[in-house]
Amino acid sequence: MSDALRLRGVTVEVGGRLLLDQVSFEVAVGEFCGLCGPNGGGKTTLLKTALGLLTPSAGELTVLGRPPQEARRHVGYLPQAKAFNAGFPASAAELILANQRGAWPVRVSAAGRERARQALARVGGERLLEAPLRALSGGELQRVFLARALVNEPALLLLDEPTAGVDARGRGEFLELLAGVAARADLAAVLVTHNAAAVRRLADRVVYLDGRVLAWGPPAEVLDRKWDREAFGGQDHDSPVSPLCEDDDG
Amino acid sequence: MDDAFAYLFSPLAQAFVRRALAAGLVLGAAGALLGVFIVQRGLGLLSDGLAHATFGGLALGLLLGASADRAIWIALPFTVAIALGIQHVRGRTRLGGDVATGVFFAVSFAAGVLLLGLRGARAAPVNVEALLFGSLLTVSPEALAVIVAVAMLVVAMLAWIGPRLAYATFDPELAALSGVPVARLEYALLAMTALVVVVGVKTVGVVLVSAFVVIPAATANLIGRSLPSIAAIAVALSLAGTACGLFASYHLNVATGATIILTLGAAFFVALVFRRR
Numbered sequence: 001m002s003d004a005l006r007l008r009g010v011t012v013e014v015g016g017r018l019l020l021d022q023v024s025f026e027v028a029v030g031e032f033c034g035l036c037g038p039n040g041g042g043k044t045t046l047l048k049t050a051l052g053l054l055t056p057s058a059g060e061l062t063v064l065g066r067p068p069q070e071a072r073r074h075v076g077y078l079p080q081a082k083a084f085n086a087g088f089p090a091s092a093a094e095l096i097l098a099n100q101r102g103a104w105p106v107r108v109s110a111a112g113r114e115r116a117r118q119a120l121a122r123v124g125g126e127r128l129l130e131a132p133l134r135a136l137s138g139g140e141l142q143r144v145f146l147a148r149a150l151v152n153e154p155a156l157l158l159l160d161e162p163t164a165g166v167d168a169r170g171r172g173e174f175l176e177l178l179a180g181v182a183a184r185a186d187l188a189a190v191l192v193t194h195n196a197a198a199v200r201r202l203a204d205r206v207v208y209l210d211g212r213v214l215a216w217g218p219p220a221e222v223l224d225r226k227w228d229r230e231a232f233g234g235q236d237h238d239s240p241v242s243p244l245c246e247d248d249d250g
Numbered sequence: 251m252d253d254a255f256a257y258l259f260s261p262l263a264q265a266f267v268r269r270a271l272a273a274g275l276v277l278g279a280a281g282a283l284l285g286v287f288i289v290q291r292g293l294g295l296l297s298d299g300l301a302h303a304t305f306g307g308l309a310l311g312l313l314l315g316a317s318a319d320r321a322i323w324i325a326l327p328f329t330v331a332i333a334l335g336i337q338h339v340r341g342r343t344r345l346g347g348d349v350a351t352g353v354f355f356a357v358s359f360a361a362g363v364l365l366l367g368l369r370g371a372r373a374a375p376v377n378v379e380a381l382l383f384g385s386l387l388t389v390s391p392e393a394l395a396v397i398v399a400v401a402m403l404v405v406a407m408l409a410w411i412g413p414r415l416a417y418a419t420f421d422p423e424l425a426a427l428s429g430v431p432v433a434r435l436e437y438a439l440l441a442m443t444a445l446v447v448v449v450g451v452k453t454v455g456v457v458l459v460s461a462f463v464v465i466p467a468a469t470a471n472l473i474g475r476s477l478p479s480i481a482a483i484a485v486a487l488s489l490a491g492t493a494c495g496l497f498a499s500y501h502l503n504v505a506t507g508a509t510i511i512l513t514l515g516a517a518f519f520v521a522l523v524f525r526r527r
Contacts, residue, residue: 051427072427084421088290089476095420102428104416106478132475 002065004029004156004188005050009059012042012049019045021212022059027205029155030185034203034219035192041210043192044080047158050190051077064155071156076149080160080192082141084133092120092128092136092144099148119147123177139170143177150181157181157189163198175201196223261500266387271496273389273397273453274510278462278488280401281446283408285467286481287439290419293347294468296336296440297460299355300447303332305381305456306358307448309365312376319390325448332358333444337437384455384507386496397449404442411435416477454507465514466491472518472525487517 005027012020020042027033035043048054049061052068063071084090093116097105105112113129120126125143128136136144142162149157162178163171175198182189182202191202199206199219206222208214215222261267281297288296307328311321332354339350366376389397408415417425418432426432443463450459466488467480474480495510502509 053423053426072429077424077427079423083423085290085419087292087471088420089471089474089480090420091476094476098417098420099424099428101413102417102430103413104420104477106413 002029002062003027004031004064005033005190006062006065007046007059008061010046010049010056010061011058012045012054013057014045014054018211020049020056020209023209023213024059025207025213025216027156027188027190029188032182032189032191032202032204034199034206035190035209036194036196036199036206037209037214043209044160046209047077047160047190047192050156050158051075073152074155076152076154076157078142078145078149078157078159078162080162080164082145086134088133090133092116092125092131092133092147095133095144096120096148096151100151115151116147119151120144122150122181123147137170139166139174142166142170142174146177146181155186155188157187159189159191159193161192161194163193163195171195178202199223258497258501261497266389267496267500269389269391269394270386270453270506271493273394274386274492274496275489276398276401277446277450277453278466278492279485280404281450281462282466282470282484282488283481284404284439284443284446285463285465286470286477286484287415287419288443288463289467289471290477291347293351294464295348295460296351297443297447297463299336299351300329300333300444301451301456301459302355303358303444304329304448304451304459306332306360306362306365308381308451309362312373313365313369317374318376318381319393322393322396322448322452325451326445329444329448330441333440334437337440341433341436380455381451382456383505384451384453384458386453386506386510389453393449393452397453400445400449404446407438407442411438415439454510458507458511461511461514462488465511465518469514469518469521472521487514491517 003026007026008024010020010023011018023046035046037043045054049056050063050068052072061068064074093108093113094105096116096119097108097112100115117126117129120129120143123143123146125140125147128140128144133141133144146162159178163174166174178191179202181187191198193199200223203219205216206219207216208222262271288294304325307325308321310328311324312318314324316324336347336350336354339345340347366378414425414430415435417428418430418435422432446463447459450462454462466484469487470480470483474483491514492510495513496506498513499506499509
């Protein structure tokens with residue numbers, strides 16, 4: 001069985017700026033990988049490359065053994081910023097079905113509604129089925145977008161800072177939800193986060209990314225490591241918890 | 251009561267009024283459907299900009315020796331090219347759609363003024379006022395045929411690409427990830443808008459044609475709860491506003507295009523007052 005995500009020497013440049021430099025690691029089927037690093041460290045760039053929205057200038061990236069564009073149907077994506085058109089009259093059911101059909105539903109059939117309800121039920125959001133998206137809280141929106149990401153039964157789930165902007169209680173609930181979702185043996189996940197607690201709770205492995213991979217391994221080993229100056233190009237990072245991952249941040 | 255109805259609809263006894271009504275209804279319906287996407291994308295000024303670009307296209311046609319009626323065949327590709335240019339600038343630069351529209355619209359309009367001035371002294375005079383403010387009641391059978399053909403093309407295209415265009419309107423990145431060809435659909439939307447605007451210039455003029463696209467959709471947006479319901483309301487408002495405006499203008503003996511737009515505008519303000527909170 002091939003890896004869910006595999007990067008070998010992946011380099012990505014956008015507008016002449018080097019965002020990823022010779023990045024190599026892989027995520028096995030069924031594995032939950034935490035992806036940490038500073039802002040601008042290339043975490044979201046890596047997800048967008050895995051989604052086929054950006055093309056590497058060097059190296060090779062495969063998703064489920066295929067080029068990213070060919071594997072999209074099997075990838076669930078939870079974006080960081082909800083950049084959707086807030087004025088658009090969208091309901092949760094319509095959003096979920098749009099991802100399933102690749103087009104906005106002109107009419108939501110009974111079967112479609114049931115499909116969307118089932119997707120929402122997996123994330124504890126059944127009551128949100130008919131809700132207009134613009135009326136939802138940050139936590140509720142995350143549930144709906146997670147249901148959207150899960151509706152096609154993905155083999156790889158890409159989560160970009162899913163608890164950013166969610167209050168502490170909602171954050172805890174959402175992490176428990178993710179833990180339940182990720183328990184599926186055939187589902188791999190990559191979680192971009194600044195939240196060390198989330199990584200400790202969910203991840204089998206963690207990758208530190210700052211343009212290049214600085215470290216990777218089990219969370220306990222990587223998060224609690226004493227960082228020396230050399231590893232960070234002369235910067236002082238001697239906290240037991242990496243400065244790239246914070247315990248109390250979203 | 252029968253007398254009142256007979257009086258109200260008496261203009262329909264005349265062929266030019268029937269043509270005007272048909273042109274207005276067909277154009278209004280197509281414009282309203284496009285407007286649903288234009289308004290949702292915050293491109294309300296686009297149709298206005300394209301209308302002014304149409305002026306440049308018509309002027310080019312006149313300079314090339316076409317009659318005022320035939321100049322539309324130059325204006326159609328000219329305005330579609332401008333629309334695609336606007337979309338290209340939007341997609342390839344950090345300039346917003348309003349900035350790109352503003353630049354193209356000003357340049358095209360200025361070119362139109364210049365081109366009209368370049369016509370020879372013996373060239374047939376051009377009624378610039380009719381060009382700017384339209385003349386719905388003078389729509390010829392040939393012009394009506396063009397309007398109907400364009401409207402049918404737009405409705406058929408929207409039936410085909412509408413659901414994917416709607417997804418791209420909601421969130422272009424998520425739509426692209428679901429396999430929607432976002433950039434191509436956006437080019438198609440602008441090209442269709444250009445077509446409707448060009449044929450609309452003939453009926454309500456450069457200055458007012460954008461109202462056909464924007465106002466019914468904006469009004470429906472205040473009332474509707476889903477995209478299909480907004481589209482249905484927009485079309486219904488456009489049809490009703492066009493018919494009411496046309497008959498009112500006939501009986502009051504005032505400008506038809508302006509009366510239609512004012513009727514549509516009145517519906518907008520009523521909806522604004524009674525909109526869902």
